[in-house]
Amino acid sequence: MPSFEPVRAILRGLDVLRVISEAGPITATDIAKQVMLPQPSVIRVLETLISAGYVYRIEGSVTYGVTARTLALSRGFNATSRLVQLATPLIEALRSEIGWPSNLATFDQGAMTIAYTNRSAHGMSIPGRLGARLPVFATGVGIVYLAHLSGDALTAAFAQTKAAVSRWDTNPEILASLDERLEAARRNGYAFAEEAYLDELYHSQIWAVAVPIIVDGKVIAALSSLVLRSAGSRNRILGQILPPLRRTSKAISESLAADAGAPESPPKRTRRG
Structure with missing residues (x-):
């Protein structure tokens, strides 16, 4: 106030x-x-x-x-900074609810960039760095982002990703299954990171699932949660964390939409000169 x-x-x-x-x-x-x-x-x-x-x-x-x-x-307006400002309390509430940390990622010139993460803040020993650039085709955040683009936007994102020449984004095995993974993400509304990518980076310690953040029909970011494989069955844990993950994505979307709309009206004025 x-x-x-x-x-x-x-x-x-x-x-x-x-x-x-x-x-x-x-x-x-x-x-x-x-x-x-x-x-x-x-x-x-x-x-x-x-x-x-x-x-x-x-x-x-x-x-x-x-x-x-x-x-x-x-x-002076920075869309990513405002996104992080509005999303941070919601992502922290998600962490309290599900017990697992999250990454907020945006697409930037052929890579998914970590705009916010609460991994290290909550004791997960796996490194996670603000500003880190992640491959698009090998990550859940990249797949759900691409899956919700269409037309010229999708074509441009593909071109930028290929131009970035990431080893994971040019991996023949990942490219071979790309269309299938994109279709599954469109159908299900979520996507997993490639296990081969996670195995190499994190030594088989985690799996990750991501959902898109969509405002007025346009995907602007993706939100993922990271879970230790030793915690138990992926299907069981997915059933527990996916609904809150989706609710958080929706809450972030609504917050951004409200922020972009007209400001709250002041008290009604009388028509006096």
Whole structure:
């Protein structure tokens, strides 16, 4: 909760700027209807935004649009950083529920990059490093990510992965089963990391299962949980951890979608000048 009451003038200005950005070119009358402010107040806000260089009035009309300067407002935004910020408490809650650590991974230039991990923080002796670049075709996070791409996005991801020339992403045995694994991931909604890859890296200590994180129909990341093979039957443990893993993925998706939407409305204003 904020320490102070919001500055209403700033909220009004942001509301007006958002409406012009989303619906412009747009008239002051229509802006006033959408932000629930009297038109004279909207005109004052518009004149301020024009003076600041964020809005312009289209010549010969009564409509307004945003200028290129509004692009500068998002330059400091880092999508992965925001993803991690929103996902971290949810992933930590998942760890408390299932007893196993997780990796959050995003696709970056032909590799799956670990954006967040709580392996070392919770005592798993297997190394896990923030920023580590994992192969795409050999990992569960890579397979579920690819499986939920389509069209040009899938073609581009394949091209970037092949250009990265990872030994695991060019392994003939892994490539031979790739289509089958992608189809299984689409059908089941989850994917396992290749055992040969895990055996070489982790000396047969773990297995891993991953699910996609999808926002507005677009896959933006993948979430995996890692389990010691000595813990028991994979099918039994999968039945225990997969539902919470999916719930966490859904919660992250919903949090990101809400974060990208319109800000929470301030208390309703009366229509006074």
